Amino acid sequence: MSDARTTSYRIRMIVALAIAILLALASFWLLDVMRRSTDDALPSVKRSDPDYYVDSFRVLRLDQRGKTRYRIDGERLTHNPQDDSHDILQPRLISLSDNQPPLTIRAERAHGNRDNSQVHLYDKVEMDRPAFATGAHLHMQTEYLLVLPDDEIMKTHLPVTLVSGTDTLTGTGMVANNATRTLHLASRVRGRLAPRPGS
Structure with missing residues (x-):
């Protein structure tokens, strides 16, 4: 059982x-x-149009001490949700380093990646650095410029014109480092250097 x-x-x-x-x-x-x-029932929609825009904006990037490293101003910032990038009309980048004079870059338009570590500037790109104790006013013109704000590096593969005081340099392709104050022109370099006083 x-x-x-x-x-x-x-x-x-x-x-x-x-x-x-x-x-x-x-x-x-x-x-x-x-x-x-x-x-x-709910098909996924992939947005290709911007999801927001901001007019007359200013973005500040601070260093570890809370001081402004650089700022980006513009007439309109348009956000692209596909890759979290943004487009800027009438951008102006200003590098504010403690040991360097401010560097201002302007253009007709720009495209920045998600964290602004790469900013591509297009059309009538101009850069100005005011005169300071050991250097003359510097003005640069090109049609395209890649700016790496965190590294203080600027690059272009297009023709560029640089005017420093009475000196003029032109060339095609450039890499400039604002932190080290070095400049490299890649090709077709021409220069007009004024004689220095006492030479």
Whole structure:
């Protein structure tokens, strides 16, 4: 009698376990069907148009001490949600380094990545650095400039004109580092250097 009872108990446990497993599988199946039908009913929309814009804006980038490293101003900033980038009309970048005079870059338009570590400036790009104790006013013109604000580096592959005081340099392709005050012109370099006093 005890063997029959044990066998009966085991059969009931196996049946109960099988029913529980079937209910769990049915629940997962039902959840999957509901999720698929929701996905079909609500098609995913990939935005290609801007999701917001800001007029007459100013963005500040601070250093670890809370001092302004650089700022970006513009007439309109348009945000692109696909890659979290932004487009700027009439941008103006101003580098505010403690040990260097301010450097101002203007253009007709710009495109910046998510964190402004790369800013591409287009059309009538001009850069100005005022005269200071050891250097004359510096003016630069080109049609395209890649600015890496955190590294204080500017690059272009297009023709560029630099005027420093009475000296003029032209060339095609440039890499300039504002932090180290170095400049490299890649090709077709021409210069007109005024004689220094006393030479």
